[in-house]
Amino acid sequence: MKIYFTILALLIVQLITAQNTEPIQADRPDQTETPALVPKGMFQVEAGFTFQKNDELSNTNTLPTVLWKYGVNDNFELRLITEYVYEKVLDEKQDGLLPVYVGFKAKLAEEKGIVPKTSIIAHIGLPSAASAKYKNEFYAPEFRFVMQHTLSEKMSLSYNLGAEWDGFSAEPTFLYTLTTGYSISEKLGSYIELFGFAPQNNKANHSFDGGITYLINNNFMLDLSSGIGITDNAPDHYVALGFSFRI
Template identity: 55%
Template sequence: MKKFILIISFLSISNYAISQDLPSIQTDRPDQTECPFITPKGYLQFENGFSYEKIDGDSKSIVAPTILTKFGINDHFELRLITEYSIEKNNSSKISGINPVLIGFKTRLFEEKGIIPTTSFITHLGLPKLASSDLKATYYTPEFRFTMQHTISDRQTLSYNLGAEWSGVTLEPTFIYTLTTGYSFSEKIGGYIEFFGFIPQIEKPDHRFDGGLTYLFNPNHQLDVSAGFGLSKISPEYYFALGYSFRFKI
């Protein structure tokens, strides 16, 4: 038993030492703006979160947990898997279960050079039947976005996403936009503010604002907290979220 503990400790220390040659963990949470950076080759990364959303006076939505699993294939490509357990409540009903699982990838397109931002492309496909019975979708649910980031200074970045997603209920797309600025207060603490929204092809647009903080325990582990509110009549009233992300080499 002692030998087993020593082996596990040695592997953990070795993995941490190797990670020192890499940039600190880069995550797609807590903001709605996906980052353009790729998970390092051979690393498995988990981005886990809990969120509570007050839709209106009678309805609320809880996601506990949401898990984004990423695996780095090379410097330009990562595989992605999204799983969520959600609870939808109002005064008269409650629906809970696993949302349709999404599989996808991220690929790097451009490095930052002058006015050209660091740019990547992300896409997922939701599997309508790979879900709890009450939450199965009618159609496959593709989604995609281009994610871009400019370096403003050593401490500040400007990032934005443009894309579209399908709900699985209808065949009409909803267009997505995000705009966020991030700031590093120290080597461990960062923050952001963000505007983002959803523009359906038929219904009215849904615009929102949010902000949050991150705390880097070490290069491989990060805690985050965020909150936001709606700006449109059809938007949810508010939400808050808490997350924990980590990575390790396999």
């Protein structure tokens, strides 16, 4: 719990002061990761709480998921993901820490004409770095290419393509995201998004979501989002709220 009190203290500091940098860009709240990197020498935290109804019998709550990021240089950032979940299936309940993921984001290209701003993100899940009931049998790699086009001063188009493994089988699950972002004002942003997952030997599932972000200052942002399943095998719906800050 000490680490969360530390986060709270840092948030208070960010409310009072903000460094003279470009506005923070985060990989949340949408499923589409941004190609932007954390500025060199800065530490960024992106935390969120998700309340998801999977179907009529079960739900999964993430309390919270935290993405920890550090800008090594202008082209590379280090990343760490921790996620604590609470699950309920009928009358059975369980909770614990999912496998910790470590990884990086690296810049591949700047936007130029039809070429989008592009980065690559890669993580690997550590099978033993989890609560006993959530440990994987094997390492769980994942990667995605993240791309963004500027459509106008207020609008952007972003999309991700990648694959991930669950730590139990060698079969990958392919993923895609497509989102349109719109700046309502200097501080208020919005997006709508289509995303999905396609297991190698199972039917793909697709979902739709949208949300808003509010910039408290250049180093501190709040977010709220919600989504629904389009196909029968996707989660019914979810609601998420979170915050991101950097120092």
